[in-house]
Amino acid sequence: MASTTAVIPTKATQGFQVGEPVARLGTMAFAGAIIVITLLIVYSLTKQSWLAFSTFGLHFFATSTWNPIAGQFGAWPFVYGTLVTSFVALLIAVPLGVGAAIFLAELAPAGVSSYLMFLVELLAAVPSVIYGLLAWFMLVPVMRDYVEPALQNTLGHVPVIGELFGGSIYGVGYLTASVVLAIMTFPYIISISREALLDVPVDQREAALALGATRWESTYQIVLPNAKLGIVGAIFLGLGRALGETMAVTMVIGNDPAIHASLLAAGYTIPAVLANEFTEATSDLHQSSLIALAAVLFLITIVINGGARLLLHATRQKGA
Amino acid sequence: MMINKSIAVATFTVLAVAGMAFADGIQITGAGATFPYPIYSKWFQEFKGSHAGVEINYQSIGSGGGIRQLTAGTVDFGASDKPMSDDELSKVKVHTLHFPTVLGADVPVYNLPGYSHELKLTPANLADIFLGKITKWNDKALAGDNPGLPDKGIIVVHRSDASGTSFIWTDYLSKVSSEWKSKVGAGAAPNWPVGLGGKGNEGVSGQVKQQPYSLGYVEIGYALQNKMTFAWVKNSSGAWVKGELPNITAAAAGAAKAMPDDYRVSITNAPGKDAYPISSFTWLLIPSQISDPAKKKVIIEFLHWMLTDGQKYTASLGYAPLPKEVVAKEEKSISLIK
Numbered sequence: 001m002a003s004t005t006a007v008i009p010t011k012a013t014q015g016f017q018v019g020e021p022v023a024r025l026g027t028m029a030f031a032g033a034i035i036v037i038t039l040l041i042v043y044s045l046t047k048q049s050w051l052a053f054s055t056f057g058l059h060f061f062a063t064s065t066w067n068p069i070a071g072q073f074g075a076w077p078f079v080y081g082t083l084v085t086s087f088v089a090l091l092i093a094v095p096l097g098v099g100a101a102i103f104l105a106e107l108a109p110a111g112v113s114s115y116l117m118f119l120v121e122l123l124a125a126v127p128s129v130i131y132g133l134l135a136w137f138m139l140v141p142v143m144r145d146y147v148e149p150a151l152q153n154t155l156g157h158v159p160v161i162g163e164l165f166g167g168s169i170y171g172v173g174y175l176t177a178s179v180v181l182a183i184m185t186f187p188y189i190i191s192i193s194r195e196a197l198l199d200v201p202v203d204q205r206e207a208a209l210a211l212g213a214t215r216w217e218s219t220y221q222i223v224l225p226n227a228k229l230g231i232v233g234a235i236f237l238g239l240g241r242a243l244g245e246t247m248a249v250t251m252v253i254g255n256d257p258a259i260h261a262s263l264l265a266a267g268y269t270i271p272a273v274l275a276n277e278f279t280e281a282t283s284d285l286h287q288s289s290l291i292a293l294a295a296v297l298f299l300i301t302i303v304i305n306g307g308a309r310l311l312l313h314a315t316r317q318k319g320a
Numbered sequence: 321m322m323i324n325k326s327i328a329v330a331t332f333t334v335l336a337v338a339g340m341a342f343a344d345g346i347q348i349t350g351a352g353a354t355f356p357y358p359i360y361s362k363w364f365q366e367f368k369g370s371h372a373g374v375e376i377n378y379q380s381i382g383s384g385g386g387i388r389q390l391t392a393g394t395v396d397f398g399a400s401d402k403p404m405s406d407d408e409l410s411k412v413k414v415h416t417l418h419f420p421t422v423l424g425a426d427v428p429v430y431n432l433p434g435y436s437h438e439l440k441l442t443p444a445n446l447a448d449i450f451l452g453k454i455t456k457w458n459d460k461a462l463a464g465d466n467p468g469l470p471d472k473g474i475i476v477v478h479r480s481d482a483s484g485t486s487f488i489w490t491d492y493l494s495k496v497s498s499e500w501k502s503k504v505g506a507g508a509a510p511n512w513p514v515g516l517g518g519k520g521n522e523g524v525s526g527q528v529k530q531q532p533y534s535l536g537y538v539e540i541g542y543a544l545q546n547k548m549t550f551a552w553v554k555n556s557s558g559a560w561v562k563g564e565l566p567n568i569t570a571a572a573a574g575a576a577k578a579m580p581d582d583y584r585v586s587i588t589n590a591p592g593k594d595a596y597p598i599s600s601f602t603w604l605l606i607p608s609q610i611s612d613p614a615k616k617k618v619i620i621e622f623l624h625w626m627l628t629d630g631q632k633y634t635a636s637l638g639y640a641p642l643p644k645e646v647v648a649k650e651e652k653s654i655s656l657i658k
Contacts, residue, residue, distance in 0.1 A: 067511035068482070069504070140530060170475065170516060170531065255480030255517025266516050272480075276519060279382030280482030280508045282408070 041298070049292035051284060060292060066257040068277070073289035075296050077257045081267035082297065084174055085249065086242040088263065089181035094235055096182070097189025101231075104190065105197035106219045117194070124187035132248035135180045140252060143179070144171025148264050151175075167262040170254060175263040177253040181245055185238035192237060196230020197223055229312055236308040243301060246271035270297045346614050351379040352386020352399030355424055355484050355539060356602045359637045360399065363630050367622055374618050383484050384508065390416065390605055396615060398605035401484020402491075402508070403584035415608040417656055418583040420601040421626060423572050423640040425540040426489045427550035427563040427598070431528050432457070432470070439551040440465040440560060443589075443597070446553070447497030449474055449535060451504075452514035457533060470533070477527045477536030480517025482509035488600040489537050492588035496597075537598075540568070541638025555597045556589050567596035568640035576645040581653075599640070609658050616657065623654050 052060060052073060063074025100120075104113045148169045156165040200223045208218035224231075254266020255276065270293050281287040357380035364376040381389075383400035390398035391412050403418055428446065430439055441449075445461055448454040454461055457469040479486045491506040504510050516531075518524040521542040528536045528548075540563045543550050552560045561567050574592030579585055589597045606623070610616035627647050634641040642650075 065511065068509045069507035069511065136526065144531075168473065168475075172516060172527075250480065250519055251523070255519070256515070257511070268517075276481040276517075277509050280384035280484075282384040282387060282508075286509075 045291060045295040045298060049288055049295045051288035052292035055285060056289075060289075061296070064257075064259055066273075068281070068283070068286050071283065071285050073285070073292075075270075075293055077259050078268050078270045078273055078293055079296060079300070080259050081174065081253065082243060082269040082271075082300070084263075084267070085177045085181055085253070085269060086239055088174065088178035089185060089242045090235065090239055092179065092182035093186040093189055093238060097186040097234070097238070098193050098231060100186075101190045101193035101197060101234075102219060102224070105194045106223065107215070117191070120187045120190050124191060128184065128245060129247045131180055131184050132251040135176065135248060136251045139179065140171040140176060143176045144169055148175065152264070163261045164263045167260065167265050169264055170266060172252050172254040173263065173265050174253065174260075174267045177249045177267070177269070178263070180248050180252055181242040184245060184248065185241050188241060189234045189238045192234035193227070193231045196227040196234065199230065200226040228315065232308065232312060236305065239304060240301060243297065243304070244271055246275050250275055270294070345373045345375055346618050347375050347377065348396045348615055348618060349377045349379075350386075350397040350399060350604075351381050351389045351395045352605070353383045353401045353484055353602055354380040355401050356399065356422060356639070358541070359422055359633060359639055362633050362637065363626060366630075366633070367625055370625075371618070371621065376618075376622070382482070384482065386605065390607075396610075397607070397619065399603065400605060401600065401602050402487045403586075403603060404605065412607075417606045417608050417653065419604045419606060419623060419650055419653070420572075420583050420642060420646060421604055422631075422634050423568050423599055423601055423642065424488075425563045425568045425571075425596055425599040425640070426485055426492070426537045427540050427543050428535060428537050428553065429525060429528050429543055429548045429550050430535045431532055433532050435469065437466060437468070438549070440554070441551050442554045443492075443496035447493050447500045450476060450478075450493060450513070450515070451497070451500060452476075472533040475531050475534035476512075476515030477518055477524050477531070477534050478512050478515045479520070479524055481519050481523075483520075484508065484600075484602070485521065485537070485539055486510065488588060488598060491586055491600075492598045495586075495589040539638075540565075544638045553597060555593075555595055556591055557593045557595070559593050561594065561596050563596050563598065565635055565638075565640040567594050568599045569643050571595035571597065571599040572601065572640070572646060573643035576643055576649075579646065579649065583650075583653075606657060608656055620654055620657055624651070627651060 056063070056073065060073065061075050061079070063072070064076040065072045065074050066077065067073075104116055108116070148165075148171065151165045152169065156162050204222050204226065205218050208222045209215075213221070249269050250272035253269060253272060255268055255272060256266035257268045257273070260267065274290055274294060277286070278290055281290055357378070360378050360380075364378055367376065368374055378399070379395075383402060386395075386398035386400055387404055387408055389395045391408070393413065398416075399421075401424075404416065409416055428439070428441055432439065441462075442465065445454060445465075448461065455473055456471065457474055458471045462469055478489075487506060487508045490500075490504065490510050493504070494501040494506040504513060516527060518527040518536070521538045524536045525538050525542065525546060525548060528534045538548070542548075543563075550563060552562050555561050570592050571587050571590040574590040574595045575585060575587040583601070583603065585601070587599055587601065590599065604623075604626075606619060610619060627642070627650055631641040631647070
């Protein structure tokens with residue numbers, strides 16, 4: 001402190017003092033851009049989807065007919081497909097991702113861990129259209145010839161759950177899309193969960209071990225609860241990616257705007273229908289309905305992220 | 321100082337180059353249909369070669385997008401796989417002229433492992449398969465023309481993206497089946513009663529190649545380039561025809577007699593013994609008044625060139641050339657551009 005007051009103001013430090021408010025205002029303006037961009041998105045989505053919402057009202061959400069020729073548009077099959085594929089994808093990706101993160105953070109030797117993390121980052125950087133192409137050429141035949149018949153022959157006979165694995169087998173559909181989404185999201189879940197686990201202070205682990213806990217007991221009872229927030233954050237980031245994924249999904253979901261109980265059936269998602277129909281949407285109502293779907297997707301993301309925040313807030317308070 | 325100097329030099333160079341482009345070059349922009357994109361890009365490239373300083377940029381953003389951009393006045397011309405409706409025409413400030421450029425067709429592609437005969441489909445059978453009324457390959461309705469088809473379900477594959485290809489297909493089905501017309505109708509993105517959706521010609525053909533016992537439709541050019549087997553279709557004269565290029569031109573010639581002066585005509589299910597029934601024109605959409613005289617001159621020159629020299633490039637790219645009756649009629653219509 002004393003030394004800073006003793007410094008005689010020179011040209012350089014004066015410049016720095018001027019720079020201080022400039023930097024402050026500049027970065028504040030950049031941060032303000034977040035709000036401006038969000039508001040602009042909300043404004044233009046609302047404005048352009050207004051025709052669809054005013055024509056169909058709340059029926060837009062509940063109707064399951066999508067017929068551009070007749071000018072009837074309902075969002076339900078797309079909302080359903082988006083939620084189902086994302087949910088099933090998380091069902092696969094969360095155990096896989098969190099499990100792998102625990103191994104990499106707690107159990108693996110440092111060399112193995114850093115080598116595997118390099119691969120994880122590589123997986124996260126692969127463009128989604130490449131996942132789509134690989135899924136199209138490699139995953140779809142495997143799903144059609146082996147995985148889906150096997151599921152149908154076993155789980156298909158179980159009452160209630162059997163419904164999920166009935167019907168014709170195409171190789172494309174909700175389940176295949178979910179598997180692709182799981183593969184695409186789990187690098188994110190691993191990467192961020194691992195960071196969260198590593199952030200837990202070493203003291204805590206050592207304390208647990210000193211008290212006679214095994215390695216697994218210390219991981220499960222001490223480290224995981226402490227890293228919970230970060231892991232939940234990782235899962236929601238993965239969910240965000242799954243909800244918005246476009247190319248890979250549209251290549252393997254079958255693009256059928258209807259609702260099927262079976263996970264093996266073809267479906268549709270909001271991003272997929274936007275990619276498919278936007279270029280040729282000539283009528284105003286068709287275009288407006290597509291933008292309304294985009295607004296619905298935006299809304300789903302807000303609700304889910306908001307829910308995640310509330311959940312985190314609640315658990316944090318309970319823990320304190 | 322060095323940096324400032326080099327920036328100044330760079331700026332000057334950029335300005336000089338831009339200035340040259342404005343002085344000598346004529347830039348024309350168009351947007352629209354993806355189906356004729358391969359031949360349009362070939363044409364614009366060849367035309368540029370023989371007309372120095374002329375640059376025609378074409379964005380293949382889809383017919384709907386082309387019509388929208390033309391209406392908004394952001395492009396000099398549009399392109400579409402289906403004629404503009406009266407409603408769409410009324411929204412454009414300057415009256416828009418349609419010029420047919422080439423012909424295309426949809427062909428039914430299929431995957432029947434172990435079936436050695438070539439598949440033959442009547443219009444009624446095609447419509448019933450796509451309506452979901454015929455669900456098995458060994459259905460009695462198909463057996464008459466195709467003995468020995470397997471006892472397997474038919475997996476129908478259609479386009480998932482809105483496209484001119486689907487418009488031609490559904491326009492044809494609407495003409496041959498009253499049930500299709502009332503239940504589904506003709507459109508770029510209809511509400512398909514059955515089937516899986518594939519994105520683009522490549523999506524549909526990939527799906528058909530991968531799925532045994534499937535049936536879909538793709539552009540003829542795409543089917544030819546990828547050497548896909550496609551089915552025979554019975555035309556309105558009761559003859560079995562395949563989507564070969566001469567049969568497509570024959571469909572246009574058959575329809576040419578009844579060609580309206582604005583060329584807005586569907587030639588699906590055209591009359592004529594050789595006519596392939598699932599054929600269509602694709603159109604350039606040109607404003608009837610072009611204020612910039614340099615642009616007007618180039619567009620008129622291009623239309624003449626496209627109708628004569630340009631037609632030579634059709635066959636190698638999988639398109640059928642315009643019949644000579646239509647070429648003669650269009651040559652006269654060019655004078656409508658003021």
